[in-house]
Amino acid sequence: MPITLQDVAARAGVSKSAVSRTFTPGASVSAKTRAKVELAAKELGYMPNVLASSLTTGRTALVGLISNNFTNPYFLEIFDLFTRALQEADLRPLLINLSAEEDASRSLLMLRQYNVDGVIVASSTLPPDFAKVFHDAGIPVVHAFGWSSDTPETGRVSIDNTEAGHLAATTLIDRGYRRVGFLGGPQSAATTSDRLDGFCAGLKSHNLSPEIQFATAYSYDAGRVAMARALDATPEVEAWFCGDDVIAIGAMDAAVAQGRRIPDDLGLIGLNDMRMAGWDRVGLTTIRQPAPQIVTASVDLIRKGIADPASLPQKVLLPCTLVERGTLRART
Amino acid sequence: MPITLQDVAARAGVSKSAVSRTFTPGASVSAKTRAKVELAAKELGYMPNVLASSLTTGRTALVGLISNNFTNPYFLEIFDLFTRALQEADLRPLLINLSAEEDASRSLLMLRQYNVDGVIVASSTLPPDFAKVFHDAGIPVVHAFGWSSDTPETGRVSIDNTEAGHLAATTLIDRGYRRVGFLGGPQSAATTSDRLDGFCAGLKSHNLSPEIQFATAYSYDAGRVAMARALDATPEVEAWFCGDDVIAIGAMDAAVAQGRRIPDDLGLIGLNDMRMAGWDRVGLTTIRQPAPQIVTASVDLIRKGIADPASLPQKVLLPCTLVERGTLRART
C-alpha cells in the first residue's frame, strides 16, 4: 500500500539509486533527474521509510529520553524543553519511564533493540549502570540535571551544584540565619551531595554547620514527611535549604501545618525555580537552574556524540542565580 | 559489531530461519533446536533488531504520543500513566510535542516515516485534521481526555463531560450558590462545550444560567488572567466552575489578589483532581477524572486497533466523581 522508492523510480523513469540520491543530502544527482524524481515523488506522495534506511546507514535519529521523575512538576517543563529541542535537531524522543524499578533492564534492552542513536538521562537518581549499558554498546549518553556518582564517560550537563549550595549558604547567612538545615533530595544523587558540600563550605567560613535531612524522593509528599520529621527532631533550626522546589513546597506545608509562619518563624529556600514557585500561593524563594540552557547544551552534546563518539566525555557546568520571593525574611 | 541472526545461526549450527523462528512467538520449532539456538544467542548476547524485522512484518511497536499540554501539571501524571501502560503493553511511546504550532505537520509526517503502529492523542485542543492524517494512512488513532469536535472515526476515551458539567451544577446549587459562572478551557475543545452544556442543563432545572468565560490555555497564567477579567466584568458571580484544575488555581489566585476570600466570598470548583489539588496550600474542591482508567482503556483500544483496524471507531465514557476540599462553602 505505501509508496516505495521503486514506485517513484518507475514513475520517474530512473533507477532506484537516482531516487535514493535525490533524498540523500550531498549525493550526486543532476538537476534534471532531481526534478523528475521530485515531481514523481510529489505526485505519488512518497515519503522515505526511515527505518529501512536505518538498516544500511546505522542511524535512526531516535534518542532515548530516560527519566524517573514523574512526580516532580519541574520535569514537565524539562520534557517540554527536551521534546522541542530534539524535534528542532531532527531527533525523536523515545520516552522511557523508569519509575517502576522492576522493568528497568527490559526498557534498556528495548532501547538497544531500536538502535537509538543516543540516550539522554534526565534524572539524578538513576543508578550509573544504566549509563554503562549504553556506553558499553557504543551509544553516546548524556546526563542532564545531575548524575548518580562516578558514571562512566558520558556527557554531563548541569549547574555547578557546589556553587548552588554555596549560594544558598551565603544567602541564608546574609539574611541573618544562623541555625540552618539542609533538606536534600534522595541521598544517592551526586547532585545532592555536591549541594551539601557547597552548602557546608559556605557555612563553614562563618563557623556554622547545618542540620541534615534527606527526602526519599523528589515529590511533595516526600518533602512534607521529611520536614515534619525534621521539625520534630530539630525545631530550633531557623531556615532550611531544600534540594528541590517541590520538596520545598511539601516542606513548607508541613511547617505551616505545625503552626509555623513563613518566613517569620521559618525560612525556606528551594532549588530549580520551577514555574510553580512563582505562583501567588507559593512564592518560593529559590535558586534557579537555567533549564533551557541545560537542555540546549545536552542536545548539542548528544548531537556531537552521535557525529563523533570520541567527542563525548565532556562536562558542561552552568551558573545558577538567586530568585527572591517570599520565603526568607528580609535582610536585617 | 552487533550480533546478527547469521552469527547465532552459525554458532548454533542451524539456518537463519530456525533462529528467526525461535524468536517468533507461535512459530514452529522443535524443542531441541530451540534449546540450541537459545544457548547460542545467550552466549553471543544476541538481540533481534526490531527495526529490521519491522521491514517485513510492518509492525514497529512504536506508538506516537501526541500532546500540546506541557504547561498543565496534570499532564505529567498523564504521561506517567501512559508511558507505564504502554511499556506494559510492549509498546514504545514516541513523544511529540505540538505546542509550537509551526512544525505540526512536520512532526506528523515524521511519525508516518517511522511507521508507528498507532497514535494516541492526549489533548483536547488539537485540530481534528491531525487525527485525519493518520486515519487516512490507515493508522489507528485514539483520542484520550477529549477531542476537538467531530473528529473522524477514531477511538475515543474520556469522562462523560456533559455529566461532569451537570455534576458541577448540582453541586453548586446544593451549596446554595445561585449566581454562578463557567470558566472553561480553550473554546475550541469539544470537552469544553460538553461541560458547558451539562452545566447549563443542570442549572436550567433551577431556572438559572451561568456567566461564561474562557481561558485561552490550560495553564495557571491563562486561568489567572481570565478570572481577573471575569471578576471585573461580573463581580456578582458567587461561584465559578473551572474547566480544569490548573485554571482553577490561577483563578483562585486572581480572586485572592483582588481581596476575595475563598470560599467565603467566592466559591470555586475545578475539574481533573490533579495531585496538586490535594496539596495543603491548594485544597481545591474538584471533579475527578479517573485518569488511570482512561489511560488503561486508551491503551487497550490502541492495541485492539493495531490488531484489527476495523475494531476501532469506538467510544468509551467513564464516570467522574466529586472530591470535596475547601473551595466551596459548606451546605447551608
Add this chain to the structure above:
DNA sequence: GCAGTTTTTGCAACCCGTTGCAAAACTCTG
C-alpha cells in the same frame, strides 16, 4: 517395517532502502 501424517527445517525471495563500483554521459581543452 511400511505407508501415511504431521512437524520441523532450510532455501531463496522479499521487505525498503543505501552505496561501491564501473560504465555512460557530460564538459572542457587544445
Add this chain to the structure above:
DNA sequence: CAGAGTTTTGCAACGGGTTGCAAAAACTGC
C-alpha cells in the same frame, strides 16, 4: 573533434530480518 577529466547513472550486493514452499525428519497406526 579526439582525448582527458569530471559528473551522473544504473547495477548489484548488502543491511538484518521474515516467510512461503517444498524437502526432510519425526511420528502414527497397523
